[in-house]
Amino acid sequence: xxxxxxxxxxxxxxxxxxxxxxxxxxxxxxxxxxxxxxxxxxxxxxxxxxxxxxxxxxxxxxxxxxxxxxxxxxxxxxxxxxxxxxxxxxxxxxxxxxxxxxxxxxxxxxxxxxxxxxxxxxxxxxxxxxxxxxxxxxxxxxxxxxxxxxxxxxxxxxxxxxxxxxxxxxxxxxxxxxxxxxxxxxxxxxxxxxxxxxxxxxxxxxxxxxxxxxxxxxxxxxxxxxxxxxxxxxxxxxxxxxxxxxxxxxxxxxxxxxxxxxxxxxxxxxxxxxxxxxxxxxxxxxxxxxxxxxxxxxxxxxxxxxxxxxxxxxxxxxxxxxxxxxxxxxxxxxxxxxxxxxxxxxxxxxxxxxxxxxxxxxxxxxxxxxxxxxxxxxxxxxxxxxxxxxxxxxxxxxxxxxxxxxxxxxxxxxxxxxxxxxxxxxxxxxxxxxxxxxxxxxxxxxxxxxxxxxxxxxxxxxxxxxxxx
Numbered sequence: 001x002x003x004x005x006x007x008x009x010x011x012x013x014x015x016x017x018x019x020x021x022x023x024x025x026x027x028x029x030x031x032x033x034x035x036x037x038x039x040x041x042x043x044x045x046x047x048x049x050x051x052x053x054x055x056x057x058x059x060x061x062x063x064x065x066x067x068x069x070x071x072x073x074x075x076x077x078x079x080x081x082x083x084x085x086x087x088x089x090x091x092x093x094x095x096x097x098x099x100x101x102x103x104x105x106x107x108x109x110x111x112x113x114x115x116x117x118x119x120x121x122x123x124x125x126x127x128x129x130x131x132x133x134x135x136x137x138x139x140x141x142x143x144x145x146x147x148x149x150x151x152x153x154x155x156x157x158x159x160x161x162x163x164x165x166x167x168x169x170x171x172x173x174x175x176x177x178x179x180x181x182x183x184x185x186x187x188x189x190x191x192x193x194x195x196x197x198x199x200x201x202x203x204x205x206x207x208x209x210x211x212x213x214x215x216x217x218x219x220x221x222x223x224x225x226x227x228x229x230x231x232x233x234x235x236x237x238x239x240x241x242x243x244x245x246x247x248x249x250x251x252x253x254x255x256x257x258x259x260x261x262x263x264x265x266x267x268x269x270x271x272x273x274x275x276x277x278x279x280x281x282x283x284x285x286x287x288x289x290x291x292x293x294x295x296x297x298x299x300x301x302x303x304x305x306x307x308x309x310x311x312x313x314x315x316x317x318x319x320x321x322x323x324x325x326x327x328x329x330x331x332x333x334x335x336x337x338x339x340x341x342x343x344x345x346x347x348x349x350x351x352x353x354x355x356x357x358x359x360x361x362x363x364x365x366x367x368x369x370x371x372x373x374x375x376x377x378x379x380x381x382x383x384x385x386x387x388x389x390x391x392x393x394x395x396x397x398x399x400x401x402x403x404x405x406x407x408x409x410x411x412x413x414x415x416x417x418x419x420x421x422x423x424x425x426x427x428x429x430x431x432x433x434x435x436x437x438x439x440x441x442x443x444x445x446x447x448x449x450x451x452x453x454x455x456x457x458x459x460x461x462x463x464x465x466x467x468x469x
Contacts, residue, residue, distance in 0.1 A: 047289050047327065047329050055188065057244050057320050057323055059437065059459060065140040081463060085141070088464060101124040101128060102157045108161065109169040110167055131154055134442070141191075145193075152196045152200070157401055159200075164211050170219075173224065178238045180213070181312070227325075233293070248320060288428060290343075296346065298392075298398055299345075303397075303398065305458070310343070312410070315437055330375035334421075341423075348410065365404075368397065376394065376395050408440040408449070409458050413427060443460060
């Protein structure tokens with residue numbers, strides 16, 4: 001089977017993305033190509049838009065909060081939404097009063113010579129960013145200013161005390177991405193709270209740019225001094241999420257445009273051209289297309305992280321699209337004929353069991369590993385990196401012990417394509433995953449997602465904010 005690469009093309013800022021021409025080869029693989037009249041791939045035209053920001057406009061907008069709050073207030077919300085609302089109110093990160101634990105330096109990676117014990121210290125940032133975000137959600141949905149005051153307190157104290165993110169290796173970029181977009185989304189929700197003093201909010205914006213966005217951009221531009229393919233897609237994706245969220249928070253058009261252009265034509269593995277390594281017919285005969293993720297051959301924990309963080313990225317871009325409808329490139333969900341939906345389907349199909357338990361531990365796999373189509377993927381082989389021992393060749397989807405341990409994010413895919421776009425098909429397995437996990441919740445200190453870094457990579461709480469019956 002040949003590897004399939006995707007070439008993005010944007011004809012102009014005001015035109016929708018050109019539809020892909022799809023041709024099925026003898027293996028059932030659908031090649032996604034964009035030839036021009038001469039049979040050559042067309043050149044990507046970068047977006048250079050000036051945006052309107054109707055805050056909040058990152059993960060959710062005011063209409064989303066109004067819809068959910070009304071349904072909770074008048075008791076018309078689906079039971080799963082009510083259940084997730086209860087989970088959020090019972091989270092360890094929303095217990096009032098919440099006391100933050102800011103650090104002078106966030107250290108993720110080798111802390112030798114940096115911290116007194118030589119170890120990394122970033123759990124505090126993960127906890128407090130999640131708390132700021134979760135309490136911001138509750139303020140919007142309850143009107144209780146105690147949540148608002150505590151969320152603001154967390155962000156003010158971090159901005160006042162934290163000077164940067166450090167390590168003796170490049171794991172620091174993961175903290176810059178994952179905690180960066182969580183903090184930024186919390187601030188975007190809280191920015192209109194009258195209890196957040198203007199000077200404090202400006203200080204927080206500056207902190208986000210200086211500490212997080214600077215590292216996000218450095219990573220996407222330079223990839224830690226390694227070749228552009230050295231880091232798996234999730235590294236790019238968390239930094240793309242952070243840079244986009246901070247761009248929205250600070251109304252920085254250049255930052256937003258950078259992420260839009262990177263998504264379609266970037267150099268790293270978070271770019272759609274590399275994020276998807278091929279499309280196939282569903283081996284179970286649904287008639288759907290499924291798309292292999294760049295990390296599908298690595299391990300399923302990381303494959304699902306890549307898909308889940310992509311969901312957050314697409315959701316933020318789509319929310320910004322609502323106040324910038326002329327910039328159709330913001331619809332990452334729709335890019336290349338709903339390619340992100342197909343990527344979600346591949347990972348959901350491979351990780352689902354046919355049991356009914358929420359933890360996805362009972363029953364048989366929906367598809368046997370040997371039936372899962374896969375394009376050989378050569379990771380960083382014969383690259384320009386100094387370390388030549390990190391390369392790998394993947395020939396099949398990883399059937400490892402992480403398979404089946406679902407992460408939050410399936411509500412984003414399912415509700416967008418089924419309820420927002422109202423497509424009649426194409427999301428069979430995202431729907432099954434969302435239904436099985438509902439209410440999917442998020443990191444709460446006690447949930448099925450645990451308390452290690454993987455629980456904080458994605459924002460969660462999609463059932464509460466997105467589910468519609």
